[in-house]
Amino acid sequence: AQKITQTQPGMFVQEKEAVTLDCTYDTSDQSYGLFWYKQPSSGEMIFLIYQGSYDEQNATEGRYSLNFQKARKSANLVISASQLGDSAMYFCAMREGVTSGSILTFGEGTQLTVNP
Amino acid sequence: DTEVTQTPKHLVMGMTNKKSLKCEQHMGHRAMYWYKQKAKKPPELMFVYSYEKLSINESVPSRFSPECPNSSLLNLHLHALQPEDSALYLCASSRGLGRVAYEQYFGPGTRLTVT
Numbered sequence: 001a002q003k004i005t006q007t008q009p010g011m012f013v014q015e016k017e018a019v020t021l022d023c024t025y026d027t028s029d030q031s032y033g034l035f036w037y038k039q040p041s042s043g044e045m046i047f048l049i050y051q052g053s054y055d056e057q058n059a060t061e062g063r064y065s066l067n068f069q070k071a072r073k074s075a076n077l078v079i080s081a082s083q084l085g086d087s088a089m090y091f092c093a094m095r096e097g098v099t100s101g102s103i104l105t106f107g108e109g110t111q112l113t114v115n116p
Numbered sequence: 117d118t119e120v121t122q123t124p125k126h127l128v129m130g131m132t133n134k135k136s137l138k139c140e141q142h143m144g145h146r147a148m149y150w151y152k153q154k155a156k157k158p159p160e161l162m163f164v165y166s167y168e169k170l171s172i173n174e175s176v177p178s179r180f181s182p183e184c185p186n187s188s189l190l191n192l193h194l195h196a197l198q199p200e201d202s203a204l205y206l207c208a209s210s211r212g213l214g215r216v217a218y219e220q221y222f223g224p225g226t227r228l229t230v231t
Contacts, residue, residue, distance in 0.1 A: 037222075043225040045159070045222035050219055089156075091158055103172075109157075109158055
């Protein structure tokens with residue numbers, strides 16, 4: 001079974017609107033971390049936001065927020081007020097437990113296009 | 117400063133060549149990683165170094181040889197590569213291993229083409 005599932009291969013949004021990128025995960029660990037990365041066409045993976053499994057509040061970083069629903073095992077990324085520069089591939093990733101803490105498991109990614 | 121640098125940005129090499137990729141970070145991170153990424157796919161982990169020691173080798177062919185000369189530097193030596201090894205090679209670093217909260221910071225990558 002996939003550990004990280006991103007069901008939207010491509011998404012389109014109008015500039016200045018909000019967009020939600022979906023991510024569901026599968027783990028039996030109690031301790032895990034969820035990450036979102038942005039990868040523009042230039043190739044660099046840019047860390048956006050982190051949510052820990054024990055964090056009670058949803059993470060926010062500027063225009064990015066993470067809608068964490070633990071019981072549903074989902075960690076959706078919300079980008080508010082989209083900008084043209086937000087066009088990129090977005091990856092959801094998970095780290096499980098302590099013993100496998102070095103391994104980031106990535107989803108297949110969502111290609112976001114922001115239209116003017 | 118959350119910068120990881122990689123050189124070269126682009127590399128074209130023949131199947132008989134020997135070349136090296138270089139990665140550097142000055143964030144005091146103790147874990148460094150090599151990933152391989154094919155187009156439109158997520159990165160695949162190749163190697164992990166922790167405190168300059170090889171911690172994980174994800175069954176990578178021996179034509180890829182990693183080296184960590186010090187805590188800031190990570191090299192990937194390439195020899196007798198195949199055309200299917202053409203990909204974006206990403207380096208990353210994190211404060212350490214074993215804590216789920218340690219985010220990884222990535223470099224801009226080296227686009228490798230094997231002819």
